Amino acid sequence: MSPLALPPAALLPPQDLSSWTFALLLNAGLIALAQRAPLLTPAGWVHAGVLGTVLWGSLGWRGWLAVVAYLALGSFVTRLGFRVKQASGLAEGRGGRRGPENVWGSALVGALLALLGTRLPAVWQPLLLLGFAASFAAKLADTCGSEIGKRWGRHTVLITSLRPVAAGTEGAISLEGTFASLVGGAVMAAVMVALGLIQGAAAWLLVTIVALVATLVESLIGATLQRRLPWLSNELVNGLQTLIAALLAMLAGGSGRWPLA
Numbered sequence: 494m495s496p497l498a499l500p501p502a503a504l505l506p507p508q509d510l511s512s513w514t515f516a517l518l519l520n521a522g523l524i525a526l527a528q529r530a531p532l533l534t535p536a537g538w539v540h541a542g543v544l545g546t547v548l549w550g551s552l553g554w555r556g557w558l559a560v561v562a563y564l565a566l567g568s569f570v571t572r573l574g575f576r577v578k579q580a581s582g583l584a585e586g587r588g589g590r591r592g593p594e595n596v597w598g599s600a601l602v603g604a605l606l607a608l609l610g611t612r613l614p615a616v617w618q619p620l621l622l623l624g625f626a627a628s629f630a631a632k633l634a635d636t637c638g639s640e641i642g643k644r645w646g647r648h649t650v651l652i653t654s655l656r657p658v659a660a661g662t663e664g665a666i667s668l669e670g671t672f673a674s675l676v677g678g679a680v681m682a683a684v685m686v687a688l689g690l691i692q693g694a695a696a697w698l699l700v701t702i703v704a705l706v707a708t709l710v711e712s713l714i715g716a717t718l719q720r721r722l723p724w725l726s727n728e729l730v731n732g733l734q735t736l737i738a739a740l741l742a743m744l745a746g747g748s749g750r751w752p753l754a
Contacts, residue, residue, distance in 0.1 A: 516549035532568045533591050540593040544600050551607035555688045556625070560600060562684045563629045567599075567636045570677070573644065598728030602735040603628040623696065623746045624739035626685035630678045630704035631711075631738030632731065637677030638708055642670020652712045664716020666709070678704025699745055707738035 524542035533541055541564070549557040568591075606625045610618050642649065642660065646667030649660045658665050682700035685691045691700060711734035719725045 513546070513550040516546045519549065520545035531590060532564060533596070534593075537590065537592045537596055540596045544596060544604055547604050548607055551604075551611050552625075552690075555690055556607055559626075559629065559684060559688050559690060560603070563599075563633055563681060566677075566680065567633055570633075570637050570640045570673075573640060594726075594728045595731075598731035599632045599735065600629075601732055602739050606739060620743045620746055622690050623700070624743045626682060626691045626696075627700045627703045627707075627738040627742035628735035630681035630685070630700045631707040632735055633681040634674040634678035634704040634708045635711055635731070635734060638666075638670040638674030641673035642667045645669045651716055652709065653716045663719050664712050664714075666712050671705075671709075674708045675701070675705050678708070696746075700742060703738050703742045703745070706741065707734050710734065710737055 520542045523545070524538050528535060528538055544560065545557055548560055603625050606621045606628070610621045610625075613621070642665070646660055646669045649658055649662070649665045649667045649670075650656060651658045651662065652664050652666050660667075679697075679701045682691070682697045682704065685700065686693070686697050691697070711730060714725075714730055714733060719730055
């Protein structure tokens with residue numbers, strides 16, 4: 494395992510009943526206030542509260558705030574050019590509001606990594622945080638690529654054949670969307686660095702690269718397996734994408750070949 498640098502202050506809060514009770518009460522109160530915000534459905538907000546409780550209880554305010562930033566950034570990108578996408582039939586349903594399936598399709602891998610950090614020895618914490626950061630960077634990269642590509646992509650092609658296809662086709666990519674994915678992953682990685690969940694330029698670069706690679710793999714899955722397997726929903730594909738990103742980041746970080754120390 495590479496000697497990844499731990500943040501200067503311990504990230505994991507004390508694992509006792511009082512910390513989890515505080516996390517539960519805080520998130521319940523915040524979700525009650527946020528119900529009218531046009532980001533999630535009512536059920537989506539409830540599940541977001543469960544997610545927020547897990548993240549605050551496992552990683553403290555840094556992990557919680559990282560995912561709040563992801564939600565805000567993803568929702569902002571989704572709203573860009575929304576009327577045009579809606580008129581073209583390419584906009585997200587429910588006015589762009591996300592439901593429980595979207596919450597967990599995006600965040601289940603990250604939540605599990607956060608929980609693992611409370612159970613495994615401290616030496617594993619840097620790798621788990623790297624995977625946590627990569628999972629959310631990949632999901633924001635995917636959201637940026639999809640939403641920007643559908644609205645501003647001028648030449649949309651299928652990733653497997655480079656044959657021109659309509660915007661919004663599963664497995665479709667464009668130069669504009671791919672660049673947006675790169676920017677989205679870089680921004681989310683920067684948020685993780687700013688919050689102290691990962692450290693240094695090397696970790697930022699690794700998470701950014703992994704986020705883009707996982708997004709392209711997600712397009713490949715969409716163009717191949719998703720077309721053939723009716724049960725492979727968008728949410729499952731999103732979960733696979735975040736898992737791939739997390740595994741790639743942790744494998745690279747643990748190989749000793751990436752200068753993260």
